[in-house]
Amino acid sequence: MDKENLYQLCLNFIEQRIQTAETALAQAREASNDDTKSSAGDKYETSREMMQQDIDRNKRLLIDAQDNLKVLEAVGHTAAADTISGGSLVHTTEGIFYISISAGQLQAGGKTVFAISAASPIGKLMLGHKKGEDFTFNGKKYKITAVE
Known part of the structure; x- marks a missing residue:
């Protein structure tokens, strides 16, 4: 398992x-553009508002993903x-963590690695520590056995 693979x-x-x-x-934009005004005015306005909310939500998801890409590249x-x-x-006594982005569990080299953000609660606790040190997270003690 190497960092390049992770x-x-x-x-x-x-x-x-x-x-x-x-x-x-x-798809949300296309659905919004294809929607034609019906004779039930309030129903149309509600439908348009729901479509706009869907577009806004997908824009936020896209921006978040693009921000994560910048963090990963950094x-x-x-x-x-x-x-x-x-x-x-x-490497800790409780698992292996890759400080990068919040991507969850990854399988690499036959081992499970947790990709976490440095801004996550456990990521913040780890920053600045060295091999041999320990920290406690959610009542569980972690001993750092290696840092690559």
């Missing part, structure tokens, strides 16, 4: 989210350091 898995995750959001946004190829920071691969 980076690629996160990149694929984000690219899929962007593609899904772009498709949903295009931490993408950081060199290994003793201190945990964005881009670190952190």
Whole structure:
């Protein structure tokens, strides 16, 4: 398991989210443009408002995914350091964490790795720590066994 493989898995995750959001946004816009005014005026206005809310929601999802891509690119190829920071691969007694974006569980090298954001609660706790140190999260003690 190497960081380049994990980076690629996160990149694929984000690219899929962007593609899904772009498709949903295009479909919502098309549905809105195809909608014709019916004789039931209030019903039409309600329908248009719901379509606009759908467009706005998909825009936010797309912006969020694009922001995550920027974060991933920023931490993408950081060199290994003793201190945990964005881009670190952190081995603990309770699991392996890749400090990058919130992509959930990834399978790499036959192991489960949790891709987490540095802004997540556990990510914030890890930042600045080194191998051999420990921290407590949700009542569970984690000992850092390696930092790559």
